[in-house]
Amino acid sequence: MKIINEVKDAKTIAIGGHVRPDGDCVCSVMALYRYLQKELPEARIDVYLEKPAEVFACIPGIEDIRSDFQTQQVYDVFIALDCNDERLGNALPIYRKAGRRINIDHHISNTGCGDLNIIEPQRSSTAELLYDLMDPQKVDEEIAKAVYIGIAHDTGVFRYSNTSPHTLETAAKLLAFGFDFSELIEKTFFEKTYVQTQIMGRAVLESVRFMNDRCIVSMVTRRMMEFYQVSTKDLDGIVNQLQVVSGVDCAIFMYEIGTLEYKVSMRSNGKVNVADVAVKFGGGGHVRAAGCTMNGTYHDNINNLSREIAGQLKKQKEQA
Structure with a gap:
């Protein structure tokens, strides 16, 4: 056709x-x-x-x-x-x-x-x-x-x-x-501008590993974007940088787009189907790259995402 x-x-x-x-x-x-x-x-x-x-x-x-x-x-x-x-x-x-x-x-x-x-x-x-x-x-x-x-x-x-x-x-x-x-x-x-490199460095520096270091997460607030004078377009590539950390199966990057509202990007090495996770929260994508928009506090959102990821990993372990 x-x-x-x-x-x-x-x-x-x-x-x-x-x-x-x-x-x-x-x-x-x-x-x-x-x-x-x-x-x-x-x-x-x-x-x-x-x-x-x-x-x-x-x-x-x-x-x-x-x-x-x-x-x-x-x-x-x-x-x-x-x-x-x-x-x-x-x-x-x-x-x-x-x-x-x-x-x-x-x-x-x-x-x-x-x-x-x-x-x-x-x-x-x-x-x-x-x-x-x-x-x-x-x-x-x-x-x-x-x-x-x-x-x-x-x-x-x-x-x-x-x-x-x-x-x-x-x-x-x-x-x-x-x-x-x-x-x-x-x-x-x-190629990235100086401020794009700065905000990426800040996000990587403040990242946290969890779930026995198999997952990594970081977040950028609106206040941080104002401080570095960047827009959401300048945040491209941060989640990919988080994903390359050795031993990480799933990387999560969130940035604030409104009061108690976050844009979420996820990357996986294939062990976690992030598309399935994103769909649970109204988003979508691929097995290795997906995203969604979530409402709630940063920690509540991470807890909700973690629950879905942990469920997948547990099922894989049971089937092994």
Whole structure:
């Protein structure tokens, strides 16, 4: 199936992704935007997304993103990428009004929210899945860059277990366009500002191990973010840094987004299914990477997460 066959008769198309968009989300949205612009030059195509982190300024067309979400336009088609409708944030009313809704995602927790649902958990990223839905003859260097960066971000630059032979085959096809992939990865994935490094260092310094040192947790408050003059976008990578601690099976990072409200990110080496944990609290994700939003005190939230993690580890021990 090719995506163009599903939208070729549409005069107006909207594309959106999840709140607090990560690399896969931003790059998938922009890759599809550029692709449909080429394929349907007469159609009106708009992108609705929260303002991405500055590191993605190198993505062609990023300046076209609409982050105001104020529109009376009823679109013929709305394509939601890398999430279900509940995570579209302020774009949700636009999605619901659309004549046809298409949902494209790779998260196993997505049960489908569109008139057409393309959910393939075996793909490493929505970007990889999206490339499968494109005509490779119509993909240019700008589209290839966006797809490549999206895949790289969701695979930890091809280090995570979701990297498959198909993932690497897709990446090889994209690299054939000849762009400087090394610089793109350095700029969008590894490079950090001084204050980003400071807040990461603070989070690692104040981290705590528990459950016989098999889990590690850290937290950043709004006051800390104000002190370092950082936003939530500057917190990317902290949970991954916690995960690399030797002997840790599960890393948890929380940051305060409101009074008694926290955004939770979890990473696992596979011994803990963090997607199952996240689903218990209204979130989702993958076996090794998942997240959710939780209400309550920091310690109450940790206790609730710990209970779910301990339950999994206990069951594994009983089955061993």
